Amino acid sequence: MLVGKLSSLVRFELSRLLRFPVLEVIVVLAVFNSFTAYMSFYLMGTYTDKTGGSFIYLIVLDGLRRTFYAMINYLFISFIYATLTSSIAHAISSGLMKNLLSFPYRRSEVFIVESSVTFMVPFIIYLTAHLLPFPFFYPYPVQIGFGWLKWFLTVFLSFLYIFSICLTISLAFKTPIPSFISSVSILYAMSFITAGLRRNPLVNFIPPYCFINSILGHAHVYHLIPSSLLAIALIAICYIYFTRWLEL
Amino acid sequence: MKPFTRLGLVLILAGLTVLGVVVLKSEKHVARATISVKAGEFETRLFYLYERDVRVLVEVIPSVAKVDIEVLDVTQYLKFIRGESYSHVYAVNGTSSIDFNFKPLRGVYVFVFRNSSGKSVLIRLTIVMEGFEKGCFKVGVTLLAIGLVLIAVLKVLQRLF
Numbered sequence: 495m496l497v498g499k500l501s502s503l504v505r506f507e508l509s510r511l512l513r514f515p516v517l518e519v520i521v522v523l524a525v526f527n528s529f530t531a532y533m534s535f536y537l538m539g540t541y542t543d544k545t546g547g548s549f550i551y552l553i554v555l556d557g558l559r560r561t562f563y564a565m566i567n568y569l570f571i572s573f574i575y576a577t578l579t580s581s582i583a584h585a586i587s588s589g590l591m592k593n594l595l596s597f598p599y600r601r602s603e604v605f606i607v608e609s610s611v612t613f614m615v616p617f618i619i620y621l622t623a624h625l626l627p628f629p630f631f632y633p634y635p636v637q638i639g640f641g642w643l644k645w646f647l648t649v650f651l652s653f654l655y656i657f658s659i660c661l662t663i664s665l666a667f668k669t670p671i672p673s674f675i676s677s678v679s680i681l682y683a684m685s686f687i688t689a690g691l692r693r694n695p696l697v698n699f700i701p702p703y704c705f706i707n708s709i710l711g712h713a714h715v716y717h718l719i720p721s722s723l724l725a726i727a728l729i730a731i732c733y734i735y736f737t738r739w740l741e742l
Numbered sequence: 743m744k745p746f747t748r749l750g751l752v753l754i755l756a757g758l759t760v761l762g763v764v765v766l767k768s769e770k771h772v773a774r775a776t777i778s779v780k781a782g783e784f785e786t787r788l789f790y791l792y793e794r795d796v797r798v799l800v801e802v803i804p805s806v807a808k809v810d811i812e813v814l815d816v817t818q819y820l821k822f823i824r825g826e827s828y829s830h831v832y833a834v835n836g837t838s839s840i841d842f843n844f845k846p847l848r849g850v851y852v853f854v855f856r857n858s859s860g861k862s863v864l865i866r867l868t869i870v871m872e873g874f875e876k877g878c879f880k881v882g883v884t885l886l887a888i889g890l891v892l893i894a895v896l897k898v899l900q901r902l903f
Contacts (some may be wrong), residue, residue: 514748517748518751518752518755521752521755521759522755522756522759525756525759525760525763526762526763527757527766528767529759529760529763529878530763530766530767533763533764533767533792533875533878534787535790536771536773536790536871549819549823550816550850551821553788553816553850567902607820627881628875630848630881631848632849633848634849635814655751682812
């Protein structure tokens, strides 16, 4: 019963959030980002490992690392999440959210469905657009193992961090255009400020360089803890605000 | 918009995006490397080459010295490092400078420079890639064609029923 009720809510949110041309724009940006990154690999360097099978393993693993690295494109991801979360702000300002809550849905259900759909759709599209062409560009039969899990986790947390900031701003402003502009501005400002601290060892803890350095191998997984905790805390605050204090 | 029409549109846009990237990345790309090879030894360099027109220029310093040059794909290189018999994409023996073209498939290629002379040499390698990437171009056209066919079929079906 609950699953059926929530699935209809998921379908509604999907059709609302991915209305024309939002889905198309996400796909175009993801495909552009993916193919631009794949077609920018030229010099592979010298692989001094001359132990037979592991030589090609190193090349494929390096290719996969570059693919995950390409996914952390701050420019496009910030734009996509700012657009999608400002659509939540639009639902609040236009009265659509009030109508939605007049149906037998709890506020917590609406929040969970809305935020899950908003977060997962760009993440899945990006992952598909980047990983699907991988065998096309690296057609070598190699068992990669689990070396890529750290990079996957990094990309997931990087998306979660951007999403949490955009969601918080959209709920704070409750109107689409200011929330879009503020989300993009704050994320870019953070990026530029952190760029000035690039030589500081603390930069490994600050987004977006904690994610970039994690994939490049200059930072460990524990360097991602502060930004992950910040993202989880922001989403928790948004949940409490939406379910208890938001006046519609 | 109906789901299949939307899918067709998404495929068309994805195809156009791939074609756009192919055009964007069709500019001439030059990769240069200077490789030092000791007397009686060999050196290898790896390059990821695309399905584009590739021109390779090799210059040996000093010009009186001569080296053997081989271009191998990954399978051939694996045989080479295991000491098995192998074929090659391109090979030339005892040259001091060479300029050749070849059309690689997308993937990693290994350039092997063997110095059989008695002195160390320096090799200046220049790889020039130009033209459209044919494999990606086919992917873009295929996506575009599938999208167009899907939309056309849906239009025909709509008129019929």
